[in-house]
Amino acid sequence: MPADKTQQSSARPPSGNADYQWAAFDSEAYFQHYYGEPHPDDDRVIRCAVETIKGAPPAGAELDIVDVGTGPNLIPLFCALPRAARITAWEYAQSNVDWLKADLVRADMRPQWRHFWAVTRTAYGPDWDLPEDPIPALQAKATIRQGSIFDLPARRWDAATMFFCAESITERPDEFEAACATFARCVKQGGALIAAFLVRSAGYVVAERSFPVLSLSPDSIETVFAAHASGIKAEKIGIVEREIRSGYSGFIFLTGTAR
Template sequence: MQDRDAASGRGNADYSWKEFDSEAYFQHYYGEPHPDDDLVIQVAVEALQRAKPLGEDLDIVDVGTGPNLIPFFCSLARARRLTAWEYAESNVAWLEREIARDDLRPQWQHFWRVVRDAYGDACPLPDNPLPALREKCSVTQGSIFDLPRQAWDAATMFFCAESITGRHDEFEAACAQFARCVRPGGMLAAAFLVRSEGYVVGDRPFPVLKLSPETIERVFREHAREVEAKEIGIVEREIRSGYSGFIFLTGSAL
């Protein structure tokens, strides 16, 4: 693990989250679908299919959703209720507008096809997920550090805890809150960026911590069992500015 003295780096409060450009982020990271995005979806769907109780609809939260419908798409088939827990006001507004649309943007059409293929014929899904999302989904403005304990059956987190702070103590605190927001035995699934020095959105810099699977497993073993972290899609060059692959973690909340 990286030295805990890294806590002296810039923390979450040092970044301009109120000025986060949601549409610029969407266009940069999802404007052109990439095979690694499809991989994230496939492993997330596999985890959600295994979420217990099997065969039952679940109350699911996605933490730090950002300008991204992929977490909703992955969880929709298993969700009784679906909550987006997002801090930035701009992202909350963006998500609400996006879900209110009549039709999916072409990029979301692609990712929704990947989700439908991942679930397969055993779980038929509609051509357009937006009506079901409007019925099941709510968007809550809140910090990961303020998540309520044991409030949901399952939780997902895509590229959040490592991309909101340059401090390892804050990263560990964020992961702890994420793990504790799920009822005992509930599924935890999270994706983390790899080999990044940070990212820029609308000319504003934001942080990303460098992490290894061993670091992530160590952090989560304090709060979960059956913890497994895998490197997926790791390459020697950046896929887009900000990362060159990801680590996918699964576990069961204590």
């Protein structure tokens, strides 16, 4: 198998996606732990994503973009917004769907989102003339859709993003590969694929509930996507020997073209 399973316990078989209590996922606890204090690596992921989305084909056209496994996170929607005619946030957990809908109608934007939107605006540059407040545009363009990554329709969108989803829903390499395949195939041929994956993680805890992360390397991710995309590049971001936050010690940022 292309995924590295060295961090999984040899005392039991790897757990699958269905073994976890996604209905009990505490969205606010996750947000506070992972985005309560913005980290420079988050800013780096935004800059990488924006650079790819700016150049996504067809050049100059508005795109129909999907973000897969959005979770309680507006960052991927911010990155997509300036190029998007429409944005779909494809999310499985009902708690995350409800959280996203509520956050998009808040009277005031959280300070964390103000920070990440400022990073996004800077990454796009002054020629894009982006507003100080992105929420009205997101409200107009974004649809929050409840659905499993395994049920993504084929060849539906012009471009797709996926931040920390496929590797954090299972310990099973076959399920990870299936999730990446449906992600890659949901984009029309020639469309941009943009994804970020956690590195050196044995799982994560949200409100005292454990959830999985599959241990990955750049080579293993490229191997998985090789059957579905061309021009694949996998870049290491912020990988260190210690954990950055509970559950990971860096990212791998992947880009490719659906085929």
